[in-house]
Amino acid sequence: MLDLLLTNGLVVTPSGARRLDIGIAGGTIVSLTAPEFGNPAEARRTIDLRGQLVVPGGVDPHVHTNSVLPTAAESGIMCFGPDRVSEGAIYGGTTTLVDFAHWQPGDELSQSFARKSAEWAGSSFTDYALHGTFKEPEIPFEVLEQIPDAVAAGHGSYKVWMTNTTPTRPRQKTDLGNMWGLMEQTAAAGAMLAVHAEDDDIVMYSYKRLERAGQTGLEYMSHAHNNLSEKLSFQRAITLAEHVGAPIYLMHVSAREGVDAIRDARGRGLPVYGEVLPHYAHFTAEDYRQENGAIYHTYPSLKSADDRDSMWDALLEGVLSTLATDGVCTDLDVKTRGKTIFDATGGHAGVEMRMAVAYTEGVSKRGLDLTRFVDLTSANAAKILGLYPRKGAIAIGSDADLAVLDTTDARRVTASDLHEADYTPWEGYEVAAWPSMTVLRGQVVVEDRELKTGPLGVLQEQRVSSDVRSRPAC
Numbered sequence: 001m002l003d004l005l006l007t008n009g010l011v012v013t014p015s016g017a018r019r020l021d022i023g024i025a026g027g028t029i030v031s032l033t034a035p036e037f038g039n040p041a042e043a044r045r046t047i048d049l050r051g052q053l054v055v056p057g058g059v060d061p062h063v064h065t066n067s068v069l070p071t072a073a074e075s076g077i078m079c080f081g082p083d084r085v086s087e088g089a090i091y092g093g094t095t096t097l098v099d100f101a102h103w104q105p106g107d108e109l110s111q112s113f114a115r116k117s118a119e120w121a122g123s124s125f126t127d128y129a130l131h132g133t134f135k136e137p138e139i140p141f142e143v144l145e146q147i148p149d150a151v152a153a154g155h156g157s158y159k160v161w162m163t164n165t166t167p168t169r170p171r172q173k174t175d176l177g178n179m180w181g182l183m184e185q186t187a188a189a190g191a192m193l194a195v196h197a198e199d200d201d202i203v204m205y206s207y208k209r210l211e212r213a214g215q216t217g218l219e220y221m222s223h224a225h226n227n228l229s230e231k232l233s234f235q236r237a238i239t240l241a242e243h244v245g246a247p248i249y250l251m252h253v254s255a256r257e258g259v260d261a262i263r264d265a266r267g268r269g270l271p272v273y274g275e276v277l278p279h280y281a282h283f284t285a286e287d288y289r290q291e292n293g294a295i296y297h298t299y300p301s302l303k304s305a306d307d308r309d310s311m312w313d314a315l316l317e318g319v320l321s322t323l324a325t326d327g328v329c330t331d332l333d334v335k336t337r338g339k340t341i342f343d344a345t346g347g348h349a350g351v352e353m354r355m356a357v358a359y360t361e362g363v364s365k366r367g368l369d370l371t372r373f374v375d376l377t378s379a380n381a382a383k384i385l386g387l388y389p390r391k392g393a394i395a396i397g398s399d400a401d402l403a404v405l406d407t408t409d410a411r412r413v414t415a416s417d418l419h420e421a422d423y424t425p426w427e428g429y430e431v432a433a434w435p436s437m438t439v440l441r442g443q444v445v446v447e448d449r450e451l452k453t454g455p456l457g458v459l460q461e462q463r464v465s466s467d468v469r470s471r472p473a474c
Helices: 070-073 082-091 107-121 147-152 177-187 198-213 218-224 225-243 256-267 285-289 304-316 354-366 370-384 464-471
Strands: 004-013 016-025 030-035 046-049 053-056 058-060 094-102 128-135 157-161 193-194 247-251 272-276 400-408 432-441 445-447
Touching: 004 070, 004 370, 004 400, 016 370, 053 058, 053 370, 058 354, 058 370, 082 094, 082 432, 082 445, 094 107, 094 400, 094 432, 107 128, 107 147, 128 285, 147 177, 157 177, 177 193, 177 225, 198 218, 198 225, 218 285, 225 247, 225 256, 256 272, 256 304, 272 304, 304 354, 354 370, 354 400
Parallel strands: 004 046, 004 053, 058 094, 094 128, 128 157, 157 193, 193 247, 247 272
Antiparallel strands: 004 016, 016 030, 053 400, 400 432, 432 445
């Protein structure tokens, strides 16, 4: 007998969308049956989805939790933890989040992962994985040499920053030489390297020039974190990866120049993957001029309308692979405490809205194919970070992680609809679909916008396939 049977849904599998009944037992999908083929199997619970859209639970490959905000370091203000962020995610149809385990001098690499995993254990409504992260100018050789063991233990992705971001923040940049050494280790061990790519020299000089001109308001943010910085840094990162023979994942692409660099690299067969955030594909630098314009900001900055439009072109074309959030969830008073390019708080509340925005902007407004919608919101992130097909697919043997979207429920969103913060940059945004149910490993966690169970999330092992590591596979 099945544990759960979901009937009468429009189900998006890797082979396309069709009416299917989904049979679930032991937390996994055990059957996918067209309604015309016999009577439904027996199940302890059967739910009629009434024609709603069923997609794999979303995979957000880029969130931050329990981190001291760099621009508020002196006061020790932190962004929200896994409990709050994962609650928003599960309401929004996302069932897997990927956070960051920061290596600290003196740590064994395994200690970094254990420390961060302990923050998530028992408090997450979603499953989770962890990028190993380095925020030091130099990475000791003895730490680099621990990467193969960490990868063997299931930690298959790592991240570095190419910039300190602002002149006032604590240092986080890893120099290019150490990035080279890290890239050699991750490539040899079969892992993925994620990069925050901005050119530190260009960014820091831009800050000095803007300060001298008295142009330090938020409206000048795109002049500090500019298109030239993205162009130069992407070219350097891709050149280094090509030299090493390593796959790379370029986070939060924000400019046409970044898109062009990724397009060129993938055209040459390189395993280069690009991530965009929904707000780069919707808002522009002009939004910084709005009241509380900081709510639209993360690093790098928002850019021009031309840059924004290039994001959707690249998503439709297949140049960019994933939609993430770079979620740094705080309430409004913290998010807007900074008023200048020097003290603005990066990251924003967007985890809960990601799936609905992707459907609205992609499928409803631009005719994005439903299979491609799944690619952008779950499948590609799962592939790139070594979670597929356990995550990111509705297939027999995959985890029964499902998001049910009601495509008849058009509404204007307000912060009161959401759960991760007391504000949303999407206030008043009209969605073309709204999550009505979320299932995690066969458990109905959210039904009719009500939370039905406590935290169930567990740490996921990552195994990046050789296909993803050798060519632009998704």
